[in-house]
Amino acid sequence: MRPVRTAARTAAAALLTAALGGVAGCGEDDPAAAYCGLVEEHQAELTDIVGGGGPDALLGALGIFRELQDQAPRDLADEWQQVVGRVAALDEALRAAGLDPAAYDREQPPAGLTDAERARVDAAARELVAPATTAAVGGLEQQARDVCGTPLVL
Structure with missing residues (x-):
């Protein structure tokens, strides 16, 4: 079993679903319209990055997650902080160890x-x-259903 790869894939699927779920139902008069618009703007890119399911997919989407965090309604601040914080912590740990996230295999770690x-x-x-x-991902999903009017299927 490869915990880093499995964890990244599980989280990637959940985060992509949460992010993409916020698109439908956001109207121009909705206070979350800017956030929903940003999600819509990045939908295809997130699908390409995270949908590929590679071990480094979440790390490749970190910039977009940070942008969504910056535009998210205040009631999502804690959820985005948790999600972005955990992805960033993994990124930092991999970088500090000089590891390529796409190639890292926990069962056969590189020499050194x-x-x-x-x-x-x-x-x-x-x-x-x-x-x-x-x-936190559940909170993002709930927001997508309640504010943007989009049910999520995980």
């Missing part, structure tokens, strides 16, 4: 990877799929 670096990457991957992050 220290136990501390491996532990940091593993911890970041676990946090990405932890209950707090899952709950």
Whole structure:
């Protein structure tokens, strides 16, 4: 089993679904229209980046997630902070260890990877799929249903 890859794929699917779910139902008079518009603007790009399901998909979408976080309604600040924070923590752990996220295999780590670096990457991957992050994704999904009027199917 490859926890970093599995965790990234699970989180990627949930985040893409949450982000894409916010598109429909956002009207011009809706206070979340700018946020919904931004989600719509990035829909195809997010589909390409995250939909590919590669181990580095979430990391490739981090810039878009940050932009969505910046435009999100205040009631989503905590959820986006959790999600962006966990993806960024994994990115930082991988970078600090000098690892290529697309090529990293936990079962066969590259020569020179220290136990501390491996532990940091593993911890970041676990946090990405932890209950707090899952709950944050659920909050984003709820917002998509309630504010943008779009039910999500996970």
